[in-house]
Amino acid sequence: MLIDRVVAAYFETNCWIMATGAGQEAIIVDPGIGKPNLVKSIVEKVQEHNLKPVAVLITHGHLDHMFSVLPLTKEIPMRTYITGSDRFLLSDPMGALDRGGVSQQLISAFGSNFKEPDDVVELEDFSHFEIAGLDIGPIFAPGHTKGSVVFTVNDEQLNFRGCSICWWDWKDRFTNWISRRYAQNLTGKNFDTTRWLKCPTWAWWANYNRH
Numbered sequence: 001m002l003i004d005r006v007v008a009a010y011f012e013t014n015c016w017i018m019a020t021g022a023g024q025e026a027i028i029v030d031p032g033i034g035k036p037n038l039v040k041s042i043v044e045k046v047q048e049h050n051l052k053p054v055a056v057l058i059t060h061g062h063l064d065h066m067f068s069v070l071p072l073t074k075e076i077p078m079r080t081y082i083t084g085s086d087r088f089l090l091s092d093p094m095g096a097l098d099r100g101g102v103s104q105q106l107i108s109a110f111g112s113n114f115k116e117p118d119d120v121v122e123l124e125d126f127s128h129f130e131i132a133g134l135d136i137g138p139i140f141a142p143g144h145t146k147g148s149v150v151f152t153v154n155d156e157q158l159n160f161r162g163c164s165i166c167w168w169d170w171k172d173r174f175t176n177w178i179s180r181r182y183a184q185n186l187t188g189k190n191f192d193t194t195r196w197l198k199c200p201t202w203a204w205w206a207n208y209n210r211h
Ligand SMILES: [Zn+2]
Pocket: 060, 062, 144, 162, 163
């Protein structure tokens, strides 16, 4: 399995890129905030591995996880997967953010032209589907946002979840914990990470664990 990432310029969220190997189809997870967006960095990374992206997975509808999904899917036409509960955030990101907060300032600075990508598919809880030769299993984990979701890849070989630790914000830390506990209680699976891939700073983590 090939796993690489682009660290977003803002909030340092990880945008994961995964594929069965170089030269294959690929999945992009959580394209976050860049200047003006993350498209260039993602395209460069994709070209580095000679990948063909075919889908975007969104762990939740916060801006730092989906800011670049529209320009990215314009550049590389592909399907976007998100839960029905967070779908509206693609066109109305302020629906889950504090008015006047940092994110709203970013929206003001970058323009607020948000709309849904052309091809959006709503995820189903506990379903399984194959993209790019990988088995994807969404498990809903409401708490951090109403439509937060964790993904198992190839039956737990890999787990993706969105925001997990935000050290400066107790509310985010708590809601992330709720999401994780919810998924754990539902499934009996462990969504604590055994191995962290972390951002250059301790600001934000989007991580995976291998078994
Ligand atoms: Zn978040």
